[in-house]
Amino acid sequence: MSARDFHLVMIKPTHYDDDGYPIQWLRSAIPSNTLASLNGLAEAARDRHALGEEVRIHLHTFDETNKRVRPAHIAAQIRKQGGRALIALVGVQSNQFPRATDLARKFMAEGLPTAIGGFHVSGCISMLDEMPADMVGLQQEGVSYFAGEAEDRRLDMVLRDAFNGTLKPLYDFMADLPSLGGEPTPILPSRHIQFTAGSHSSFDLGRGCPFQCSFCTIINVQGRKSRFRSADDLERIIRENHAQGINRFFITDDNFARNREWDSLFDRLILLREKEKFDIKFIIQVDTLCHRIDGFIEKATRAGVNRVFIGLENINPDNLLAAKKRQNKITEYREMLQKWRAHGATTYAGYIIGFPGDTKEAVLRDVEIIKKELPLDLLEFFYLTPLPGSEDHKVLLSKGTWMDPDLNKYDLNHRVTHHPKMSDAEWEEAYREAWQNYYSDAHIETVLRRAAAHGKGRPGNKLFLMMWFKLMVECEGVHPLEGGYFRLKVRSDRRVGLPGEHPVPFYARYLAEIVSKHWAYLSAVWRVYRIYRRVKASPDRRNYTDLAIAPMDGTLEEDLAMIRETRGGTEAVARQVRDAALRKAGKDRARAATPS
Incomplete structure (x- = not known):
């Protein structure tokens, strides 16, 4: 050379x-x-x-x-x-x-x-x-x-x-965001894949988001005008990755339901799966109103979507309004999740702790409501974090409000500012206990029973995913999406500015961590696996039901605690009743004006 x-x-x-x-x-x-x-x-x-x-x-x-x-x-x-x-x-x-x-x-x-x-x-x-x-x-x-x-x-x-x-x-180039159509295939050499969970990779089909959530950086980095790849681009991405043994994909679009080409994209995937027999599966991210798009969920699951991440964020309408997440309607949550469940998809949801109206008691109350009333499989908790690039960060900076100067903590897994109602300790306790309460043995059993009651429920898959989330947080202290198998540490790679450790105590502690973590893994997995076996062996497992998976009866379900416990919830129901009445009155007027 x-x-x-x-x-x-x-x-x-x-x-x-x-x-x-x-x-x-x-x-x-x-x-x-x-x-x-x-x-x-x-x-x-x-x-x-x-x-x-x-x-x-x-x-x-x-x-x-x-x-x-x-x-x-x-x-x-x-x-x-x-x-x-x-x-x-x-x-x-x-x-x-x-x-x-x-x-x-x-x-x-x-x-x-x-x-x-x-x-x-x-x-x-x-x-x-x-x-x-x-x-x-x-x-x-x-x-x-x-x-x-x-x-x-x-x-x-x-x-x-x-x-x-x-x-x-x-x-x-922030003022000139490019088109994505016809751009080269996102692809990594196959040697990278062997060091990940397996035959998984990721790509995007669209960038940008029309919404205005104040905690979000995407709208200010990728813009509010959406840009998309074509169905031909998608097919090329799948074929080139599939040729090197990759058949599981995370489509990283922040909200695939707002991709105006979703219909043609799903049609192309359905063609690959059903005509050419490609064994391909996908994870996508959507909003809480995706079920209102005619045929979206049906086509998504037929196209191979078996996991879906939903930006739930909160069940308190006042908090959602404060964050400018006006598109989330809590009166839609249960119906939306039931539709995904009916088509066999595993549902994830993000939940943010630390909105201005939150208290520790309210957060833990809301987690219990979610466990009881929403048929969610996995719930991920995040601190409300003023990420650089978000409106929240800019506002706090302009006010001179304290934000932790260490950017390393801005991973949504650490508290980096103060809360108007909770002390620092209360906020951290609320975050920690939310994880513990949702991933308790009792609730894991509930999720497994819901899965076992459905022909497409895949309780074994639910068990694996819930244990992954539980153990990454409890044993590794990291968010599940940045987790992995067998933590590696190199003594000489310590952060610049921190003192180097002597080899003897460093490796002694590292070895002790490995042993204690794997013992915790084995203990927890064996304990919960016995619950799984009991659920699978139950002769009446198909008859299990609870409030979250009970059939929707067409009412507004004002008796749900999710609606009843918040002022915004009752107001949302009142608006829904009013809107329904106005729609009915409009139809009645139209019929009366139509000649017989």
């Missing part, structure tokens, strides 16, 4: 745990969508000789959740092979920015040009009048930033500048 060789090293960084060690696993949960997208764009740039016919582009990809990143080793390999290089830290979220900063400085010390892109950079550029001081300092050290999206051959511009030694301090 020579100076006519160019190395693009794409790294998706992890973030640090509370002890300062990178969160890394022997096998992580799901491959990075951003890494797949950037790798697909880079492969296309390489194939069309974006740096000229005489320049060979070499691509290197690292997902730090399952692969250790050693800057000195990478730099030595590049020097040995020869050529120029760019280190690209991609898809960096706010909680990953401290880790990305530490890695960037190490690569810069090795003489390698380095750039950082992702939601943190894009969100700050989009929403703040001035770049945060830590970003400014890193930029002054020579690190470049990329804000926006790299489609439409924008990556080519960065590669050319890096190759010519003229990398700009900032590439800002």
Whole structure:
């Protein structure tokens, strides 16, 4: 190799745990969508000789959740092979920015040009009048930033500048978000998949969201105008991934139900599944009104959607209104979840703790209501977090309100500000006890009984998923979506600024953690597996029912505690009654005006 060789090293960084060690696993949960997208764009740039016919582009990809990143080793390999290089830290979220900063400085010390892109950079550029001081300092050290999206051959511009030694301090494309149609396939080399949960990968079919939730960064990073890939794009993504043994996918669109091409996209998947016998399954994200779209749930499950994540967020209408999440109607929750259940889909929901009206007692009360009245399978809890790039963050910053300066904590799993009604301790207790109460043995049994009562319920799958969520939180102290199998720790990779530990106590503690965690895993799994066997063996399991799965009787169900316990709930029912009466009156007038 020579100076006519160019190395693009794409790294998706992890973030640090509370002890300062990178969160890394022997096998992580799901491959990075951003890494797949950037790798697909880079492969296309390489194939069309974006740096000229005489320049060979070499691509290197690292997902730090399952692969250790050693800057000195990478730099030595590049020097040995020869050529120029760019280190690209991609898809960096706010909680990953401290880790990305530490890695960037190490690569810069090795003489390698380095750039950082992702939601943190894009969100700050989009929403703040001035770049945060830590970003400014890193930029002054020579690190470049990329804000926006790299489609439409924008990556080519960065590669050319890096190759010519003229990398700009900032590439800002936030005002010009590109179309997705016809763009290269998001794909990762198959070697990445073997270090994840298996034959899983992820991609997006649309970006942007029309809603205005104040806690959300997507609307300010990807825009409020939705952009989509075509059915042909989707088929190409499936075929290219399927060719290397990948048949399970997470479609990362924030709200697939608002993709105006959902019908043609599902039709193409149905064709692949039913005519060509592709064994493919999907996880999608939707809103709480998706069941009102005629045929959406039916086609989704026929197309292979067997898990669906729903942005429930809260069951208190006053909280939803405060967060500008006006599209969520709690009077629709139960019917919507029952429809997904009827078609055999496993339902996940996100639930945010820390809205202004919350108290510890109200949060725990609402969790009990959800357990009793909604046929949810999995519930994920999050702290209300003012993420950089969100309206909440901008408002608090403008008011001078305290926010934790350590971005590593902005993972939705740590409290980073104060609450107007709860003390810090109460807020943390509410969060911790919400997880414990929902994933209690008693409620796990309830979910298993609901699943066993339905022909498409898959109670074994429910058992696995609930135990995954329970054990990641209780044993590993991480959110389930950033979890994995067998935690890896390297003593020398500790966060910059924290003291290095002596090998003897470090490895003694690490070994003790491994033993105690696996004992906790085995104990919990054996205990709950016995519940599962009892449920499966019950001769009348098909006859089980409870309030959550009882048939809808066509009434407004004002007696539900979810409705009755909040002022907003009773007002929502009153509006629904009023709207129904107005619709009926309109129909009556129309009939009266129609000649017989």
